[in-house]
Amino acid sequence: MLKRSKGEKIFAVFNYTGMIVLCIIFILSVWHVLMGSISDPLRISAYSGIILYPLGDVTFGGYKLVLQNNSILRSYLNTILIVVTATGLGTLLTILSAYVMSVRGLYWKKPFNFIVTFTMIFNGGLIPTYMVVRNLHMLDTYWSLIIPGCCVAYNIIIMRTSFSQVPAALSEAATIDGAGHFRILCQIILPVSKSIIAVIVLFYAIQQWNAWFNASIYLQNRDLYPLQLTLREIVLKSSENSIIANADGETVDIYRPLIKYCTIMVSIIPMMIVYPFVQKYFVKGVMIGSIKG
Numbered sequence: 698m699l700k701r702s703k704g705e706k707i708f709a710v711f712n713y714t715g716m717i718v719l720c721i722i723f724i725l726s727v728w729h730v731l732m733g734s735i736s737d738p739l740r741i742s743a744y745s746g747i748i749l750y751p752l753g754d755v756t757f758g759g760y761k762l763v764l765q766n767n768s769i770l771r772s773y774l775n776t777i778l779i780v781v782t783a784t785g786l787g788t789l790l791t792i793l794s795a796y797v798m799s800v801r802g803l804y805w806k807k808p809f810n811f812i813v814t815f816t817m818i819f820n821g822g823l824i825p826t827y828m829v830v831r832n833l834h835m836l837d838t839y840w841s842l843i844i845p846g847c848c849v850a851y852n853i854i855i856m857r858t859s860f861s862q863v864p865a866a867l868s869e870a871a872t873i874d875g876a877g878h879f880r881i882l883c884q885i886i887l888p889v890s891k892s893i894i895a896v897i898v899l900f901y902a903i904q905q906w907n908a909w910f911n912a913s914i915y916l917q918n919r920d921l922y923p924l925q926l927t928l929r930e931i932v933l934k935s936s937e938n939s940i941i942a943n944a945d946g947e948t949v950d951i952y953r954p955l956i957k958y959c960t961i962m963v964s965i966i967p968m969m970i971v972y973p974f975v976q977k978y979f980v981k982g983v984m985i986g987s988i989k990g
Contacts, residue, residue, distance in 0.1 A: 728749070730961050732749065732750060733958035734759055734760065734959045734961075735755050738952050738955040739753065760962075762959070764963075769924070769927055769931075772922050772928075775923050775924070776906065776923040776924040779839060779842050779843060780906055782843055783901060786847045787849070787852075788901060791852050792887070794848065795854075795859075796882050798813065798854075798857040799857045813850050814850065816850050817851055830915060837916055837921065842905075842908065842915065842916075842923065856893055856897055859892075863889060868886075899975055908925060909929050913926055924963075928961070931957070931960045
């Protein structure tokens with residue numbers, strides 16, 4: 698076992714301390730919202746500070762009020778449709794682009810690499826993007842949320858790095874046997890790149906699941922709203938009045954903090970369920986290219 702120097706030990710202490718502090722902050726913030734979502738609304742209104750345990754009697758009435766709202770259920774379906782479509786399309790385009798950038802000796806490879814890298818640093822801005830979406834007649838459609846962000850330059854570069862590490866001898870042997878680029882990609886590159894593909898899928902899924910800004914610009918029809926935009930209106934505006942009014946005709950201001958806690962939990966629970974299943978691929982994939990030898 699190698700003996701670590703004093704500097705390495707100090708660095709390890711600071712590293713572990715920092716990670717522990719960050720874990721406590723992240724866990725505590727989610728725990729605070731979770732405990733608030735099942736607390737007595739009367740006690741929440743009178744309480745200030747971090748909620749470490751349910752205040753008063755445990756109740757799931759807030760979740761019932763939230764899930765009874767038809768706009769939230771419709772937004773859930775909209776978000777699932779957008780996430781699945783955008784993730785599938787984005788992953789496909791990323792794989793094809795990354796393969797082109799990783800092929801050795803391919804014509805126009807350098808100009809293509811430059812264009813992708815350039816778009817990662819510079820973009821047209823909000824107004825030109827809006828004009829393009831409008832001219833393509835995609836306003837007030839799902840495509841206005843899918844197409845503009847379906848392919849990210851950063852993800853292409855990550856996947857290109859992974860593809861570039863596949864031994865060239867495999868591709869050369871396949872070429873000698875008569876395989877074309879499509880067959881090489883499907884039968885050689887993709888089977889050994891499952892980890893990075895899982896990472897890219899997770900990146901696109903989280904990006905689309907948490908997106909609300911583009912929807913607030915491109916959508917006017919509330920029936921097309923994604924989940925995050927609907928929950929944002931509930932948390933920040935007075936939309937919770939429509940939810941609270943459904944509670945046997947009672948309109949009580951004390952329900953508002955409870956509704957906000959419940960809407961936050963409703964939005965983060967799906968990602969918390971999905972992440973453990975792809976965690977091993979995520980950790981392995983993000984380390985690609987960081988260790989040589």
